[in-house]
Amino acid sequence: MTHAPEHAPKMARLSLSDRLEPWLPILLVPAIVVFGFVLIDSPGSWLTLTVSGLAMGMMIFVIASGMTLVFGLMDVINFGHGAFVSFGAFVGVSVLVVLGGMTGASSLALNLLALGMAMLAAMAVTGAMGFAFERVIVRPVYGSHLKQILVTMGGLIVAEQLIHVIWGGEEIFIGRPEMLKGSITLFGATLEKYRLIAVGLGLILFLAMRAVLRGTKLGLIVRAGVENPEMVMAMGYQIRRVFVMVFVAGSALAGLGGVMWGLYQEVITAQMGMEIMILVFIVVIIGGLGSVEGCFIGALMVGLLQNYTAFLEPKLALISNIALMVAILMWRPQGMIPVIKAK
Protein backbone atom coordinates (compact mmCIF):
# COMPACT_ATOMS: atom_id res chain seq x y z
CA MET A 1 0.00 0.00 0.00
CA THR A 2 2.93 2.27 0.50
CA HIS A 3 6.58 2.65 -0.31
CA ALA A 4 9.43 1.90 2.08
CA PRO A 5 10.88 5.04 3.63
CA GLU A 6 14.02 6.48 2.13
CA HIS A 7 15.75 6.59 5.50
CA ALA A 8 16.87 3.21 6.79
CA PRO A 9 16.80 2.68 10.55
CA LYS A 10 20.28 2.14 11.86
CA MET A 11 21.13 -0.10 14.80
CA ALA A 12 24.29 1.17 16.43
CA ARG A 13 26.09 -1.36 18.61
CA LEU A 14 25.86 -0.40 22.27
CA SER A 15 29.01 -0.11 24.34
CA LEU A 16 29.65 -2.64 27.11
CA SER A 17 28.74 -0.14 29.82
CA ASP A 18 25.46 0.70 28.03
CA ARG A 19 24.65 -3.00 27.76
CA LEU A 20 25.42 -3.62 31.43
CA GLU A 21 23.53 -0.57 32.65
CA PRO A 22 20.01 -2.14 32.80
CA TRP A 23 21.46 -5.15 34.67
CA LEU A 24 23.18 -3.14 37.40
CA PRO A 25 20.23 -3.16 39.86
CA ILE A 26 19.87 -6.94 39.41
CA LEU A 27 23.59 -7.42 40.00
CA LEU A 28 23.35 -5.55 43.30
CA VAL A 29 21.63 -8.54 44.96
CA PRO A 30 24.44 -11.03 44.25
CA ALA A 31 26.92 -8.25 45.07
CA ILE A 32 25.43 -7.95 48.57
CA VAL A 33 25.49 -11.75 48.93
CA VAL A 34 29.18 -11.87 47.94
CA PHE A 35 29.92 -8.92 50.21
CA GLY A 36 28.27 -10.79 53.09
CA PHE A 37 30.30 -13.91 52.31
CA VAL A 38 33.54 -11.93 52.49
CA LEU A 39 32.65 -10.23 55.77
CA ILE A 40 31.12 -13.19 57.61
CA ASP A 41 33.80 -15.64 58.78
CA SER A 42 31.66 -18.77 58.94
CA PRO A 43 30.19 -20.03 55.63
CA GLY A 44 27.50 -21.83 57.62
CA SER A 45 26.37 -18.64 59.33
CA TRP A 46 26.51 -16.83 56.00
CA LEU A 47 24.22 -19.40 54.37
CA THR A 48 21.80 -19.26 57.30
CA LEU A 49 21.69 -15.47 57.15
CA THR A 50 21.35 -15.48 53.37
CA VAL A 51 18.30 -17.76 53.45
CA SER A 52 16.83 -15.72 56.29
CA GLY A 53 17.45 -12.49 54.36
CA LEU A 54 15.92 -13.88 51.20
CA ALA A 55 12.85 -15.10 53.14
CA MET A 56 12.44 -11.70 54.77
CA GLY A 57 12.91 -9.99 51.41
CA MET A 58 10.31 -12.21 49.73
CA MET A 59 7.75 -11.42 52.44
CA ILE A 60 8.40 -7.69 52.17
CA PHE A 61 8.05 -8.00 48.39
CA VAL A 62 4.68 -9.73 48.70
CA ILE A 63 3.47 -6.90 50.94
CA ALA A 64 5.04 -4.07 48.92
CA SER A 65 4.21 -5.20 45.38
CA GLY A 66 0.57 -4.15 45.54
CA MET A 67 1.45 -0.83 47.10
CA THR A 68 3.96 0.09 44.40
CA LEU A 69 1.43 -0.68 41.67
CA VAL A 70 -1.28 1.34 43.42
CA PHE A 71 1.08 4.28 43.69
CA GLY A 72 2.29 3.95 40.13
CA LEU A 73 -1.14 3.44 38.61
CA MET A 74 -3.20 6.09 40.33
CA ASP A 75 -0.62 8.16 42.20
CA VAL A 76 -2.22 7.14 45.49
CA ILE A 77 -0.07 7.04 48.63
CA ASN A 78 -1.75 4.47 50.83
CA PHE A 79 -0.46 4.62 54.39
CA GLY A 80 -3.28 2.28 55.30
CA HIS A 81 -1.63 -0.62 53.45
CA GLY A 82 -0.29 -1.88 56.80
CA ALA A 83 -3.86 -2.47 57.98
CA PHE A 84 -4.19 -5.29 55.45
CA VAL A 85 -0.98 -6.86 56.74
CA SER A 86 -2.25 -6.90 60.33
CA PHE A 87 -5.75 -8.03 59.39
CA GLY A 88 -4.36 -10.75 57.14
CA ALA A 89 -2.17 -12.05 59.93
CA PHE A 90 -5.03 -12.18 62.44
CA VAL A 91 -7.46 -13.80 60.00
CA GLY A 92 -4.83 -16.33 58.89
CA VAL A 93 -3.86 -17.24 62.42
CA SER A 94 -7.53 -17.58 63.41
CA VAL A 95 -8.01 -20.05 60.56
CA LEU A 96 -4.89 -21.96 61.63
CA VAL A 97 -6.27 -22.17 65.18
CA VAL A 98 -9.57 -23.55 63.88
CA LEU A 99 -7.63 -26.05 61.77
CA GLY A 100 -5.57 -27.11 64.77
CA GLY A 101 -6.03 -30.77 63.90
CA MET A 102 -4.39 -30.27 60.54
CA THR A 103 -1.57 -28.02 61.73
CA GLY A 104 -0.75 -30.39 64.59
CA ALA A 105 -0.63 -33.47 62.37
CA SER A 106 2.73 -34.94 61.38
CA SER A 107 1.84 -34.67 57.72
CA LEU A 108 3.47 -32.06 55.49
CA ALA A 109 0.54 -32.21 53.06
CA LEU A 110 -2.02 -31.52 55.80
CA ASN A 111 0.15 -28.75 57.24
CA LEU A 112 0.54 -27.08 53.85
CA LEU A 113 -3.18 -27.51 53.14
CA ALA A 114 -4.01 -25.76 56.42
CA LEU A 115 -1.50 -23.02 55.66
CA GLY A 116 -2.92 -22.60 52.16
CA MET A 117 -6.46 -22.32 53.53
CA ALA A 118 -5.33 -19.74 56.09
CA MET A 119 -3.62 -17.72 53.37
CA LEU A 120 -6.64 -17.90 51.07
CA ALA A 121 -8.95 -16.79 53.89
CA ALA A 122 -6.62 -13.91 54.73
CA MET A 123 -6.48 -12.86 51.09
CA ALA A 124 -10.25 -13.05 50.70
CA VAL A 125 -10.89 -10.91 53.78
CA THR A 126 -8.19 -8.33 53.05
CA GLY A 127 -9.18 -8.23 49.36
CA ALA A 128 -12.75 -7.40 50.40
CA MET A 129 -11.41 -4.86 52.88
CA GLY A 130 -9.33 -3.33 50.11
CA PHE A 131 -12.42 -2.98 47.93
CA ALA A 132 -14.26 -1.14 50.71
CA PHE A 133 -11.16 0.89 51.62
CA GLU A 134 -10.77 2.10 48.03
CA ARG A 135 -14.43 3.09 47.72
CA VAL A 136 -14.88 4.75 51.10
CA ILE A 137 -11.47 6.13 51.99
CA VAL A 138 -9.28 6.46 48.90
CA ARG A 139 -11.70 7.42 46.11
CA PRO A 140 -12.77 10.75 47.62
CA VAL A 141 -9.16 11.92 47.86
CA TYR A 142 -7.78 11.13 44.39
CA GLY A 143 -5.33 13.80 43.30
CA SER A 144 -4.45 15.12 46.75
CA HIS A 145 -1.41 13.52 48.36
CA LEU A 146 -1.78 15.35 51.66
CA LYS A 147 -5.38 14.23 52.06
CA GLN A 148 -4.41 10.70 51.02
CA ILE A 149 -1.74 10.52 53.72
CA LEU A 150 -4.08 11.85 56.40
CA VAL A 151 -7.13 9.82 55.49
CA THR A 152 -5.31 6.52 54.88
CA MET A 153 -3.42 6.95 58.17
CA GLY A 154 -6.82 7.40 59.77
CA GLY A 155 -8.00 4.22 58.06
CA LEU A 156 -4.98 2.37 59.44
CA ILE A 157 -5.74 3.51 62.98
CA VAL A 158 -9.40 2.51 62.66
CA ALA A 159 -8.35 -0.93 61.34
CA GLU A 160 -5.95 -1.42 64.26
CA GLN A 161 -8.66 -0.56 66.73
CA LEU A 162 -11.00 -2.99 65.00
CA ILE A 163 -8.39 -5.72 65.54
CA HIS A 164 -8.32 -4.82 69.23
CA VAL A 165 -12.10 -5.09 69.37
CA ILE A 166 -12.22 -8.46 67.58
CA TRP A 167 -9.08 -10.22 68.85
CA GLY A 168 -8.17 -8.21 71.95
CA GLY A 169 -5.29 -5.87 72.60
CA GLU A 170 -2.62 -8.41 73.51
CA GLU A 171 0.00 -9.79 71.20
CA ILE A 172 -0.62 -13.38 70.16
CA PHE A 173 2.19 -15.90 70.07
CA ILE A 174 1.72 -18.51 67.40
CA GLY A 175 3.29 -21.83 66.59
CA ARG A 176 4.04 -22.90 63.05
CA PRO A 177 2.42 -26.06 61.65
CA GLU A 178 4.12 -29.17 62.94
CA MET A 179 6.17 -30.12 59.88
CA LEU A 180 7.26 -26.52 59.29
CA LYS A 181 8.89 -26.29 62.70
CA GLY A 182 12.59 -26.82 63.11
CA SER A 183 15.31 -26.72 60.55
CA ILE A 184 17.44 -28.73 58.21
CA THR A 185 21.23 -28.73 58.08
CA LEU A 186 22.91 -28.06 54.77
CA PHE A 187 26.65 -27.51 54.30
CA GLY A 188 26.93 -26.92 58.03
CA ALA A 189 24.24 -24.24 57.95
CA THR A 190 21.01 -24.41 59.91
CA LEU A 191 18.14 -23.49 57.60
CA GLU A 192 14.67 -23.07 59.05
CA LYS A 193 12.13 -25.05 57.05
CA TYR A 194 9.58 -22.24 57.17
CA ARG A 195 12.04 -19.73 55.72
CA LEU A 196 12.80 -22.05 52.82
CA ILE A 197 9.08 -22.33 52.13
CA ALA A 198 8.74 -18.55 52.36
CA VAL A 199 11.53 -18.11 49.80
CA GLY A 200 9.87 -20.58 47.44
CA LEU A 201 6.42 -19.04 47.84
CA GLY A 202 7.77 -15.52 47.35
CA LEU A 203 9.58 -16.56 44.21
CA ILE A 204 6.47 -18.27 42.81
CA LEU A 205 4.40 -15.16 43.50
CA PHE A 206 6.97 -12.90 41.83
CA LEU A 207 7.10 -15.11 38.74
CA ALA A 208 3.32 -15.33 38.60
CA MET A 209 2.98 -11.58 38.93
CA ARG A 210 5.59 -11.05 36.24
CA ALA A 211 3.82 -13.52 33.95
CA VAL A 212 0.54 -11.65 34.39
CA LEU A 213 2.12 -8.23 33.89
CA ARG A 214 4.21 -9.26 30.88
CA GLY A 215 2.03 -11.91 29.28
CA THR A 216 -1.57 -10.77 29.51
CA LYS A 217 -3.50 -7.82 28.15
CA LEU A 218 -4.60 -6.91 31.66
CA GLY A 219 -0.93 -6.80 32.63
CA LEU A 220 -0.18 -4.56 29.66
CA ILE A 221 -2.98 -2.21 30.70
CA VAL A 222 -1.59 -2.06 34.24
CA ARG A 223 1.97 -1.40 33.05
CA ALA A 224 0.82 1.18 30.53
CA GLY A 225 -1.45 2.75 33.15
CA VAL A 226 1.45 3.19 35.54
CA GLU A 227 3.22 5.23 32.84
CA ASN A 228 0.36 7.20 31.33
CA PRO A 229 -3.17 6.51 32.64
CA GLU A 230 -4.69 9.23 30.48
CA MET A 231 -3.48 7.63 27.26
CA VAL A 232 -4.76 4.24 28.40
CA MET A 233 -8.20 5.80 28.85
CA ALA A 234 -7.96 7.52 25.46
CA MET A 235 -7.33 4.09 23.93
CA GLY A 236 -10.61 2.78 25.32
CA TYR A 237 -9.72 1.10 28.61
CA GLN A 238 -11.50 1.76 31.91
CA ILE A 239 -8.44 2.52 33.98
CA ARG A 240 -10.51 3.14 37.13
CA ARG A 241 -11.84 -0.41 36.99
CA VAL A 242 -8.32 -1.74 36.52
CA PHE A 243 -7.16 0.36 39.44
CA VAL A 244 -9.81 -1.11 41.73
CA MET A 245 -8.72 -4.60 40.67
CA VAL A 246 -5.09 -3.76 41.39
CA PHE A 247 -6.02 -2.21 44.73
CA VAL A 248 -7.96 -5.32 45.73
CA ALA A 249 -5.16 -7.62 44.54
CA GLY A 250 -2.57 -5.50 46.36
CA SER A 251 -4.61 -5.62 49.57
CA ALA A 252 -5.00 -9.39 49.25
CA LEU A 253 -1.25 -9.79 48.73
CA ALA A 254 -0.62 -7.62 51.81
CA GLY A 255 -2.94 -9.95 53.75
CA LEU A 256 -1.00 -12.95 52.47
CA GLY A 257 2.24 -11.21 53.43
CA GLY A 258 0.75 -10.64 56.88
CA VAL A 259 0.20 -14.37 57.38
CA MET A 260 3.73 -15.12 56.16
CA TRP A 261 5.25 -12.38 58.32
CA GLY A 262 3.28 -13.46 61.39
CA LEU A 263 4.50 -17.04 61.07
CA TYR A 264 8.03 -15.77 60.42
CA GLN A 265 8.01 -13.68 63.61
CA GLU A 266 5.84 -16.22 65.48
CA VAL A 267 3.97 -13.37 67.09
CA ILE A 268 1.27 -11.05 65.78
CA THR A 269 0.12 -7.66 66.99
CA ALA A 270 -2.32 -5.06 65.71
CA GLN A 271 0.64 -2.75 65.07
CA MET A 272 2.68 -5.23 63.04
CA GLY A 273 1.42 -3.79 59.76
CA MET A 274 2.38 -0.25 60.68
CA GLU A 275 5.78 -1.42 61.91
CA ILE A 276 6.67 -3.21 58.70
CA MET A 277 5.51 -0.28 56.58
CA ILE A 278 8.85 1.47 57.16
CA LEU A 279 10.62 -1.35 55.33
CA VAL A 280 7.86 -1.47 52.72
CA PHE A 281 8.24 2.24 51.97
CA ILE A 282 12.01 1.88 51.66
CA VAL A 283 11.54 -0.99 49.21
CA VAL A 284 8.93 0.85 47.14
CA ILE A 285 11.10 3.97 46.97
CA ILE A 286 14.42 2.34 46.13
CA GLY A 287 12.78 -0.03 43.65
CA GLY A 288 11.23 2.83 41.69
CA LEU A 289 7.60 3.82 42.25
CA GLY A 290 5.35 1.55 40.22
CA SER A 291 8.04 -0.98 39.32
CA VAL A 292 7.34 -4.57 40.39
CA GLU A 293 10.81 -5.75 39.32
CA GLY A 294 12.43 -2.87 41.21
CA CYS A 295 10.29 -3.71 44.23
CA PHE A 296 11.47 -7.34 44.10
CA ILE A 297 15.15 -6.42 43.87
CA GLY A 298 14.80 -3.75 46.56
CA ALA A 299 13.05 -6.18 48.92
CA LEU A 300 15.78 -8.78 48.54
CA MET A 301 18.46 -6.15 49.13
CA VAL A 302 16.71 -4.88 52.26
CA GLY A 303 16.19 -8.39 53.65
CA LEU A 304 19.78 -9.49 53.03
CA LEU A 305 21.36 -6.28 54.28
CA GLN A 306 19.29 -6.27 57.46
CA ASN A 307 20.25 -9.86 58.30
CA TYR A 308 23.96 -9.46 57.52
CA THR A 309 24.20 -6.19 59.42
CA ALA A 310 22.31 -7.58 62.42
CA PHE A 311 24.87 -10.37 62.60
CA LEU A 312 27.97 -8.25 62.00
CA GLU A 313 27.08 -5.09 63.90
CA PRO A 314 23.67 -5.31 65.58
CA LYS A 315 23.62 -1.64 66.50
CA LEU A 316 23.80 -0.70 62.81
CA ALA A 317 20.95 -3.00 61.74
CA LEU A 318 18.32 -0.32 62.29
CA ILE A 319 20.02 2.25 60.13
CA SER A 320 21.41 -0.09 57.47
CA ASN A 321 18.29 0.11 55.32
CA ILE A 322 18.04 3.88 55.65
CA ALA A 323 21.68 4.06 54.54
CA LEU A 324 20.86 1.76 51.63
CA MET A 325 17.98 4.02 50.60
CA VAL A 326 20.18 7.13 50.78
CA ALA A 327 22.88 5.42 48.69
CA ILE A 328 20.41 4.18 46.06
CA LEU A 329 18.68 7.54 45.77
CA MET A 330 22.02 9.34 45.40
CA TRP A 331 22.84 6.94 42.56
CA ARG A 332 19.37 6.83 40.99
CA PRO A 333 17.01 9.48 42.40
CA GLN A 334 13.99 7.84 40.73
CA GLY A 335 14.80 4.41 42.19
CA MET A 336 16.61 1.45 40.68
CA ILE A 337 14.13 0.63 37.93
CA PRO A 338 12.19 3.85 37.45
CA VAL A 339 8.92 3.87 35.58
CA ILE A 340 8.92 6.68 33.03
CA LYS A 341 5.82 8.64 33.90
CA ALA A 342 4.08 10.79 31.33
CA LYS A 343 4.21 14.46 32.24
Add this chain to the structure above:
Amino acid sequence: MSDPILSLSGVKTDIGQYHILHGVDLEVPRGQVTMLLGRNGAGKTTTLRSIMGLWRPRTGSIRFDGAEIAGLAPPQIARRGLGFVPEDMGIFADLTVEENLILAAISGPIRRDRLDWVFSAFPALSTFWKMPAGNLSGGQKQMLAIARAMIEKRGLYLIDEPSKGLAPAIIATMARALRDLKADGASILMVEQNFSLARALGDRAAVMDDGRIVWTGGMAELAADPALQERLMGLKMEVA
Protein backbone atom coordinates in the same frame (compact mmCIF):
# COMPACT_ATOMS: atom_id res chain seq x y z
CA MET B 1 -22.10 19.75 4.39
CA SER B 2 -23.96 16.46 4.23
CA ASP B 3 -23.77 14.08 7.15
CA PRO B 4 -20.50 15.07 8.82
CA ILE B 5 -18.85 12.36 10.90
CA LEU B 6 -18.16 14.84 13.69
CA SER B 7 -19.81 18.11 14.54
CA LEU B 8 -19.08 20.50 17.36
CA SER B 9 -21.50 23.20 18.32
CA GLY B 10 -20.85 25.95 20.86
CA VAL B 11 -18.17 23.95 22.66
CA LYS B 12 -16.70 25.84 25.60
CA THR B 13 -13.90 24.27 27.63
CA ASP B 14 -12.16 25.60 30.73
CA ILE B 15 -8.85 24.46 32.11
CA GLY B 16 -8.82 25.39 35.76
CA GLN B 17 -9.83 29.04 35.96
CA TYR B 18 -8.93 29.75 32.33
CA HIS B 19 -11.54 29.79 29.57
CA ILE B 20 -9.78 28.20 26.60
CA LEU B 21 -12.53 27.41 24.12
CA HIS B 22 -15.11 30.15 23.71
CA GLY B 23 -17.67 28.31 21.59
CA VAL B 24 -16.18 26.10 18.91
CA ASP B 25 -18.40 25.26 15.94
CA LEU B 26 -16.88 22.75 13.55
CA GLU B 27 -17.96 20.05 11.14
CA VAL B 28 -15.63 17.27 10.00
CA PRO B 29 -16.74 15.64 6.75
CA ARG B 30 -16.70 11.89 6.33
CA GLY B 31 -13.77 10.39 4.42
CA GLN B 32 -11.78 13.60 4.23
CA VAL B 33 -8.80 15.17 5.97
CA THR B 34 -9.66 18.32 7.88
CA MET B 35 -6.71 20.39 9.03
CA LEU B 36 -7.14 22.39 12.22
CA LEU B 37 -4.81 25.35 11.94
CA GLY B 38 -4.02 28.42 13.96
CA ARG B 39 -1.46 30.23 16.02
CA ASN B 40 0.03 28.75 19.20
CA GLY B 41 -2.47 28.97 22.01
CA ALA B 42 -5.46 29.26 19.68
CA GLY B 43 -7.13 26.21 21.25
CA LYS B 44 -6.40 23.46 18.71
CA THR B 45 -5.09 20.87 21.16
CA THR B 46 -7.84 21.74 23.63
CA THR B 47 -10.39 21.10 20.90
CA LEU B 48 -9.01 17.61 20.21
CA ARG B 49 -8.79 16.81 23.92
CA SER B 50 -12.34 18.06 24.45
CA ILE B 51 -13.57 15.77 21.66
CA MET B 52 -11.79 12.83 23.34
CA GLY B 53 -13.30 13.74 26.71
CA LEU B 54 -9.88 14.27 28.28
CA TRP B 55 -10.93 17.81 29.12
CA ARG B 56 -14.67 17.85 29.60
CA PRO B 57 -16.45 20.76 27.87
CA ARG B 58 -18.41 23.10 30.13
CA THR B 59 -21.14 23.53 27.55
CA GLY B 60 -21.81 22.68 23.93
CA SER B 61 -22.54 19.66 21.85
CA ILE B 62 -20.15 17.17 20.27
CA ARG B 63 -21.81 14.65 17.97
CA PHE B 64 -19.91 11.73 16.52
CA ASP B 65 -21.59 9.65 13.87
CA GLY B 66 -24.90 11.19 14.87
CA ALA B 67 -24.64 10.47 18.61
CA GLU B 68 -23.85 12.92 21.38
CA ILE B 69 -20.48 12.18 22.99
CA ALA B 70 -19.91 15.35 25.04
CA GLY B 71 -19.80 14.35 28.69
CA LEU B 72 -18.86 10.73 28.03
CA ALA B 73 -15.70 9.31 29.58
CA PRO B 74 -12.64 8.93 27.29
CA PRO B 75 -12.84 5.10 27.16
CA GLN B 76 -16.47 5.25 26.01
CA ILE B 77 -15.59 7.83 23.36
CA ALA B 78 -12.59 5.80 22.14
CA ARG B 79 -14.70 2.64 21.89
CA ARG B 80 -17.14 4.44 19.61
CA GLY B 81 -14.35 4.54 17.05
CA LEU B 82 -12.13 7.54 17.67
CA GLY B 83 -8.39 7.03 17.41
CA PHE B 84 -6.27 9.65 19.14
CA VAL B 85 -2.63 10.58 18.56
CA PRO B 86 -1.73 13.21 21.18
CA GLU B 87 0.80 15.98 20.77
CA ASP B 88 3.24 14.28 23.15
CA MET B 89 2.69 10.97 21.28
CA GLY B 90 1.57 9.15 24.46
CA ILE B 91 3.97 6.27 23.87
CA PHE B 92 4.33 3.71 26.65
CA ALA B 93 8.11 3.76 26.97
CA ASP B 94 8.41 0.65 29.16
CA LEU B 95 6.33 -1.43 26.75
CA THR B 96 7.83 -2.87 23.58
CA VAL B 97 6.68 -1.74 20.15
CA GLU B 98 4.72 -4.99 19.92
CA GLU B 99 3.04 -4.43 23.30
CA ASN B 100 2.13 -0.85 22.38
CA LEU B 101 0.34 -2.14 19.28
CA ILE B 102 -1.33 -5.06 21.09
CA LEU B 103 -2.74 -2.57 23.56
CA ALA B 104 -3.94 -0.31 20.77
CA ALA B 105 -5.96 -3.14 19.22
CA ILE B 106 -8.92 -2.77 21.55
CA SER B 107 -11.31 -5.08 19.78
CA GLY B 108 -9.10 -8.19 19.89
CA PRO B 109 -5.91 -9.63 18.46
CA ILE B 110 -4.10 -7.57 15.82
CA ARG B 111 -5.24 -8.45 12.30
CA ARG B 112 -2.41 -9.67 10.08
CA ASP B 113 -3.34 -7.51 7.08
CA ARG B 114 -3.50 -4.42 9.26
CA LEU B 115 -0.11 -5.19 10.78
CA ASP B 116 1.39 -5.72 7.31
CA TRP B 117 0.03 -2.34 6.33
CA VAL B 118 1.61 -0.70 9.38
CA PHE B 119 4.94 -2.40 8.67
CA SER B 120 4.88 -1.31 5.04
CA ALA B 121 4.21 2.25 6.14
CA PHE B 122 6.75 2.21 8.97
CA PRO B 123 9.39 -0.52 8.41
CA ALA B 124 11.37 0.71 11.42
CA LEU B 125 8.64 -0.66 13.67
CA SER B 126 9.25 -4.21 12.46
CA THR B 127 12.99 -3.75 12.99
CA PHE B 128 12.48 -2.63 16.58
CA TRP B 129 9.44 -4.87 17.24
CA LYS B 130 10.72 -6.33 20.51
CA MET B 131 12.46 -3.20 21.72
CA PRO B 132 11.08 -0.96 24.50
CA ALA B 133 9.40 2.00 22.85
CA GLY B 134 11.36 4.32 25.11
CA ASN B 135 14.52 3.38 23.19
CA LEU B 136 13.12 4.57 19.85
CA SER B 137 14.13 7.87 18.28
CA GLY B 138 11.69 10.78 18.26
CA GLY B 139 10.62 10.03 14.70
CA GLN B 140 10.15 6.33 15.38
CA LYS B 141 8.06 7.16 18.44
CA GLN B 142 5.83 9.35 16.30
CA MET B 143 5.53 6.52 13.76
CA LEU B 144 4.50 4.20 16.58
CA ALA B 145 1.97 6.73 17.86
CA ILE B 146 0.33 6.91 14.43
CA ALA B 147 0.66 3.14 13.93
CA ARG B 148 -1.28 2.59 17.17
CA ALA B 149 -4.17 4.59 15.77
CA MET B 150 -3.90 2.80 12.39
CA ILE B 151 -3.74 -0.73 13.80
CA GLU B 152 -7.52 -0.90 13.79
CA LYS B 153 -9.96 0.84 11.52
CA ARG B 154 -11.42 3.87 13.32
CA GLY B 155 -14.33 6.06 12.42
CA LEU B 156 -12.27 9.18 12.95
CA TYR B 157 -8.60 9.83 13.62
CA LEU B 158 -7.65 12.80 15.79
CA ILE B 159 -3.98 13.58 15.20
CA ASP B 160 -2.20 16.37 17.04
CA GLU B 161 0.87 17.84 15.33
CA PRO B 162 2.45 14.65 13.97
CA SER B 163 5.36 16.52 12.35
CA LYS B 164 6.41 18.41 15.47
CA GLY B 165 10.18 18.39 15.92
CA LEU B 166 10.80 15.76 13.24
CA ALA B 167 13.40 15.64 10.47
CA PRO B 168 12.14 16.19 6.90
CA ALA B 169 12.79 12.53 5.92
CA ILE B 170 10.63 11.31 8.79
CA ILE B 171 7.92 13.84 7.94
CA ALA B 172 7.89 12.48 4.39
CA THR B 173 7.40 8.93 5.71
CA MET B 174 4.64 10.14 7.95
CA ALA B 175 2.95 12.01 5.13
CA ARG B 176 2.97 8.89 2.94
CA ALA B 177 1.39 6.85 5.72
CA LEU B 178 -1.28 9.47 6.34
CA ARG B 179 -1.96 9.66 2.61
CA ASP B 180 -2.46 5.89 2.63
CA LEU B 181 -4.83 6.22 5.53
CA LYS B 182 -6.73 8.89 3.63
CA ALA B 183 -6.82 6.70 0.50
CA ASP B 184 -8.33 3.98 2.67
CA GLY B 185 -11.30 6.27 3.20
CA ALA B 186 -10.44 7.41 6.69
CA SER B 187 -11.83 10.57 8.22
CA ILE B 188 -9.08 12.60 9.86
CA LEU B 189 -9.05 15.74 11.97
CA MET B 190 -5.47 16.86 12.25
CA VAL B 191 -3.80 19.72 14.05
CA GLU B 192 -0.71 20.83 12.15
CA GLN B 193 1.66 23.79 12.32
CA ASN B 194 3.66 22.66 9.29
CA PHE B 195 1.69 24.40 6.57
CA SER B 196 3.39 22.50 3.75
CA LEU B 197 2.28 19.20 5.25
CA ALA B 198 -1.19 20.59 5.91
CA ARG B 199 -1.44 21.74 2.31
CA ALA B 200 -0.26 18.35 1.01
CA LEU B 201 -2.70 16.28 3.07
CA GLY B 202 -5.71 18.46 3.80
CA ASP B 203 -9.00 18.49 1.93
CA ARG B 204 -10.54 21.07 4.17
CA ALA B 205 -9.19 23.53 6.71
CA ALA B 206 -10.51 25.19 9.83
CA VAL B 207 -8.57 28.03 11.36
CA MET B 208 -8.79 28.77 15.07
CA ASP B 209 -8.04 31.92 16.97
CA ASP B 210 -8.66 32.72 20.61
CA GLY B 211 -10.69 29.60 21.26
CA ARG B 212 -13.01 29.92 18.24
CA ILE B 213 -13.15 28.75 14.64
CA VAL B 214 -12.63 31.90 12.59
CA TRP B 215 -12.50 30.43 9.11
CA THR B 216 -13.46 27.21 7.37
CA GLY B 217 -13.12 26.24 3.76
CA GLY B 218 -11.18 24.18 1.29
CA MET B 219 -7.50 23.63 1.98
CA ALA B 220 -6.70 24.52 -1.61
CA GLU B 221 -8.52 27.82 -1.21
CA LEU B 222 -6.48 28.71 1.89
CA ALA B 223 -3.22 27.50 0.33
CA ALA B 224 -3.81 29.67 -2.72
CA ASP B 225 -4.37 32.85 -0.76
CA PRO B 226 -1.22 34.11 1.06
CA ALA B 227 -3.03 37.22 2.23
CA LEU B 228 -5.68 35.08 3.92
CA GLN B 229 -3.00 32.91 5.52
CA GLU B 230 -1.24 35.96 6.89
CA ARG B 231 -4.47 37.46 8.20
CA LEU B 232 -5.65 34.24 9.85
CA MET B 233 -2.43 32.69 11.06
CA GLY B 234 0.30 35.29 10.69
CA LEU B 235 1.93 33.10 8.07
CA LYS B 236 4.24 34.52 5.44
CA MET B 237 4.79 31.60 3.13
CA GLU B 238 7.80 31.35 0.91
CA VAL B 239 6.88 30.27 -2.59
CA ALA B 240 7.69 26.59 -2.83
